[in-house]
Each structure stands twice: as C-alpha cells, then as structure tokens.
Amino acid sequence: MHTTVNNKNDIVKLIDVTKCTACRGCQVACKQWKGLPGAKTKQTGTYQNPPDLSAQTLKLVRFSEGLKENGKPFWYFFSEQCRHCIEPPCVDTIAGYTPDGATKDNATGAVLFGPKSKEAPFEEVRTSCPYNIPRQDEKSKVLVKCNLCIDRITNNRVPSCVLSCPTEAMVFGERDAILDKAKKRVEFLKQTYPKAQALNADEVRVIYIVVDDPKKYHQYAVA
Ligand code: SF4
Ligand code: SF4
Ligand code: SF4
Numbered sequence: 776m777h778t779t780v781n782n783k784n785d786i787v788k789l790i791d792v793t794k795c796t797a798c799r800g801c802q803v804a805c806k807q808w809k810g811l812p813g814a815k816t817k818q819t820g821t822y823q824n825p826p827d828l829s830a831q832t833l834k835l836v837r838f839s840e841g842l843k844e845n846g847k848p849f850w851y852f853f854s855e856q857c858r859h860c861i862e863p864p865c866v867d868t869i870a871g872y873t874p875d876g877a878t879k880d881n882a883t884g885a886v887l888f889g890p891k892s893k894e895a896p897f898e899e900v901r902t903s904c905p906y907n908i909p910r911q912d913e914k915s916k917v918l919v920k921c922n923l924c925i926d927r928i929t930n931n932r933v934p935s936c937v938l939s940c941p942t943e944a945m946v947f948g949e950r951d952a953i954l955d956k957a958k959k960r961v962e963f964l965k966q967t968y969p970k971a972q973a974l975n976a977d978e979v980r981v982i983y984i985v986v987d988d989p990k991k992y993h994q995y996a997v998a
Contacts, residue, residue: 785949785950785951786883786884786928786947786948786949786950786980787947787948787949787950787953787954787979787980787981787982788923788934788937788945788946788947788953788980788981788982789945789946789947789953789956789957789973789982789983789984790854790944790945790981790982790983790984791944791945791946791957791960791983791984792851792852792853792854792944792983792984792985792986792992793944793964793968793984793986794942794943794944795836795852795853795854795942795944796852796941796942796944797822797836797838797852798941798942799836800936800939800940800941801834801836801854801936801937801939801940801945802832802834802835802836802854802936803939804834804935804936804938804939805832805833805834805856805921805935805936806831806832806834807935808924808927808935809833809935811831811832811833812831813831814829814831814832821838821994822838823835823836823837823838828855828908828910828920829910830910830911830912830913830919833856833857833919833920833921834854834855834856834921834936835854835855835856836852836853836854836855837851837852837853837854837855837992837993837994838850838851838852838994839851839853839991839992839993839994840994841991841994843987849987849991851987851991851992852992853983853985853992853993854936854944854945855908856908856920856921856936856981857886857906857908857920857921857923857981858906858908858975858978858979858980858981859884859885859886859921859923859979859980859981860886860905860978860979860980861884861977861978861979861980862978863877863879863886864903864904864905865877865886865888865900865903865904865908865909866878866879866886867903868895868899868900868903869888869892869895869900869918871895872894872895872896873891873892873894873895875889875891876888876889876891876892876893876894876895876918877889877892877895877918880925882929883923883925883928883929884980885922885923885925885928885980886920886922886923887922887925888909888917888918888919888920888922889917890915890917892917892918893911893915893916893917893918895918897909897911897916897918900918908920908921923980923981924936928947933947934947953982954973954976954982957973957976957982957984958973960973960984961973961984964984964986968986968987970985970986970987970988971984971985971986972984972985974989
C-alpha cells in the first residue's frame with residue numbers, strides 16, 4: 776500500500792512481523808537514504824547485526840530465537856525503529872532542558888530531534904522512551920533516531936525503508952485505512968496464533984503486528 780497521503784497528520788506505518796523475512800533491506804535502505812555508514816562488527820552467535828541501534832543505525836532488524844511454552848522453537852524478526860508516539864515522552868524530557876531540542880511536527884506527527892538535543896542528558900531521554908530508541912552521536916553528542924523520513928513523506932514519497940520492503944511487511948498510509956488493514960490481519964492471525972495483536976495502535980504512528988509476547992522479539996536488545 777504505497778499510497779499518496781492527503782491528510783499527512785493522519786499517517787501511520789504498519790509493520791507486520793509475520794511477513795518479515797529478515798532480508799534487512801529496510802536496514803540498508805535507511806542507511807542509504809540517510810547517508811549513514813556501516814559498522815564493523817563480529818559474529819556473536821546471532822544474525823542480529825550490528826548488535827543494536829546506534830547513531831549510525833536508526834533501523835535494525837532484531838533476531839530472537841528460543842522455545843515456546845509448548846516446546847516448539849520460534850525464530851522471530853522485528854524491524855525496530857522509533858514508534859513516533861502520539862504523545863512522545865522523549866520530547867517532554869528534552870524540553871525540560873532545551874525547548875528547541877525536539878519537537879512533534881504539526882503537519883505529519885513525526886517526532887524529530889534537533890541539534891540542541893545534545894543539551895539534554897542522554898540516559899534520561901533514553902530511559903524516558905518506553906521502547907529504548909534514542910541514541911547519541913558520540914562526537915557531536917546530539918541525540919538521534921528515525922525521523923520517519925520527513926523529507927520524503929512531505930514530498931508524497933513513502934519512507935525509504937517501506938519502499939525497500941519486498942514482502943510488504945511494512946506499509947504506510949492513512950490511519951483509518953491502515954488500522955482497518957491491521958484489524959483484519961490480526962483477526963486472521965488469531966485463528967492460528969491466539970496472542971496476535973497490533974501493539975499500542977492508539978498511542979503510536981508505527982504500529983507492529985506480533986503473534987507472541989512482545990518481549991520475545993527483543994532477546995538481544997541492549998537495556
Ligand atoms: S518511540 Fe521513543 S524516541 Fe520514538 S517518539 Fe516514542 S518516546 Fe520518542
Ligand atoms: S522511516 Fe526513514 S529514517 Fe525511519 S527507519 Fe525508515 S528509512 Fe530510516
Ligand atoms: S525489508 Fe521488510 S522483509 Fe526485509 S527485513 Fe525489513 S521488514 Fe523484514
């Protein structure tokens with residue numbers, strides 16, 4: 776659903792993890808569009824690479840594996856990024872130190888960090904985020920995260936990561952249409968996976984469909 780969006784303040788991105796093949800196209804597309812470099816890493820026993828979000832990796836495909844309650848194995852993929860909260864606690868935290876450090880864009884709802892965010896204490900901002908998303912550029916000290924490709928979506932283009940996704944695990948469009956799509960998909964998935972749900976759909980602009988306890992998708996998350 777790569778649509779042109781008329782009411783840009785009503786946009787959401789849906790990430791259906793059950794359609795994700797962990798190709799990491801989105802991870803690479805994000806780096807390409809943002810001009811961010813790759814990072815030197817080493818194999819630590821997981822395909823999750825690099826190991827975490829960083830100032831150079833704003834989109835990361837998480838890999839998690841283990842056994843379900845019924846003893847059957849799972850191997851989950853989760854294309855991680857900022858959720859663009861409707862009421863973003865990170866913005867409030869940054870504003871407590873520097874009013875111009877972060878904002879929620881009126882036209883799109885995208886949550887944006889600016890250069891002045893370096894004046895806010897990183898750990899406090901990071902822990903104020905329910906999803907452990909903000910990171911800090913080591914050199915400039917500026918806080919960073921996904922900006923929902925605001926330069927693209929304000930020009931009627933979908934986010935770079937969405938465009939790259941070969942399975943349509945990620946779609947982007949108007950809230951009502953996307954929520955309807957999510958509802959139907961969850962109803963379908965529940966027939967096989969009773970725990971299927973769309974996570975916090977009323978609170979965020981980046982909504983994930985999962986089929987298990989959300990914590991299980993973050994096995995190698997750095998706390
Ligand atoms: S997910 Fe975290 S960083 Fe993103 S808008 Fe919400 S609180 Fe802020
Ligand atoms: S929306 Fe843009 S900045 Fe955000 S993860 Fe996707 S490609 Fe990266
Ligand atoms: S591009 Fe799509 S299928 Fe590939 S890792 Fe990202 S979300 Fe998954």
